[in-house]
Amino acid sequence: MHGILPLWKPKGMTSHDCVVRIRRLFKTKKVGHTGTLDPEVEGILPICIGQATKIVPFLTDTKKTYIAELKLGWSTETEDDQGEIIERKPVTDFPTEETVDNVLQSFKGEITQIPPMYSAVKVNGRKLYEYARKNLEVERPKRSVTIFEIERISLQEEKIRFKVVCSKGTYIRTLCVNIGEKLGYPAHMSDLCRTQTGSFDEKDGLSFTEIEEAVMNQKEEQLLCPLLRGVDHLDELQVDESIKRKVENGRKLEKPEQPIKTDPFRVMHGRELLAIYQNHPEKNGQIKPVRVFQV
Template sequence: MNGILPLWKPKGMTSHDCVMIIRKLFKTKKVGHTGTLDPEVEGVLPICIGQATKIVPFLTDTKKTYIAEVMLGKATDTEDSQGKVIEEKEVVYPPTDEEIEEVLTSFNGTITQIPPMYSAVKVNGKKLYEYARANEHVERPTRKVVIHHIEKLPTDKEEKNSFRMKIICSKGTYIRTLCVDIGNQLGYPAHMSHLIRTETAAFKQQNTVTFATIEEKVKLNQQDQLLLSILSGLDHLDKYLVDDETKKRVLNGQKLPKPEQRILTDPFIMMHEQQLLAIYQIHPEKPDQIKPVRVFNN
């Protein structure tokens, strides 16, 4: 059984919990998720099964879309609503929509983030949250991430201390940290009070399935009907079509001359008619050649 399960991850589960449950339901060990979501966050979590596990790193390294809520006036040690309050400031004069939008605009593009202490980023072989739990200080590495789009969303709430926003960002973006940094720019301690992920690559909220649906299909032995093609997880990569003779060479994992056709992404997909053959990249040491990264021998 090979394909991508477009799961809607519920609150209260880790991404690893979801993988373990799906392994049992689909009776296979070849299961992998495509981008960690914190336990208290729900949202789109594509799960790769069988041969699809070969594309996990390529699907993980894609744009994500989130709806987040920023709460002004309180900062927490975890940068979300689950943590202990470490700083407070009364929001006497809530920022106007115009002030918020101006600050949000300043975060468009490539920005530098310092990962939160309560995160799985490793420093000297140890995860940051392990240092945090042991109350040990450690220098955190900075990272560059890309905010492709950010906008304030309308809200029906009377709460003046919070606002919602939509973010489209690169892999590795900490939305919690983004909320804190935005709050600081507005002059207040802040934290992320709510978050959902609505899109990962081509997978959208409206196309996802819940565990309840999966369990119903398993009872009918129809769980394979929920799987999308491996190709659906590679929409962001350029495609290169090959002939019958080249197909054999690709499936044998051979290096090939660089195609004359302009390739817009690196890596890219090698296809024969409608069949996905492999993922190739330009050879890092021989730019006139291409080499296989993953081969799909179905």
């Protein structure tokens, strides 16, 4: 059984909890998720099963869309509403819609973030939250992320609700804190929902209730999307029957004459996904396999 299960992750579960549950339901160990969601965050979490686990890094590397809510007036050690309050400031002059819109737009493009201490980013082989739980401060690595779109949805009391489309690795908690700082107040993320990962959005989302019902009726395979859906953001190279056999054997190939817009890219024979290839890093004029599928 191979394919992508578009799970709608519920609040209260870690992404790993979801993987464990899917392994049990589908009776296979070959299960992987495509981008961690914090326990208190719900939303679309594509789960790769069987041969689809080979595309996890490529699906993880897609754009993400979130509906976020930040609350002005206090900040917390975890940058969300689950942590201890570290700073307070009464919101005596709530910003106007125009001010909020201008501040949100100032984050559009490539920005630099410092991951929160309560995160899974590793420093010296240990996760940051492991240091945080022992009250140890360490220097956190800066990272560049991209905000493709960001727009206000609503303002209500001290809360600002907004939509953001961003690159892999963006911490929305940190973004909320930084937005608050530009508005002159401590802030934290009070709610978050991921509505899209790559081509999978909330319309695709399946609850555990729906999945368990399908398993009970032996129809779980019908829930799986093809592997191609997970890499449809990559450009494609079509090959004929003779080249197909070389691809299936994991052979390096001559670089095609046709321009390829992405690197890596997918190699196709008709509608059949054969492999993911990339430009050879050492041999100019050649391409090499990154993943070969044997479905």
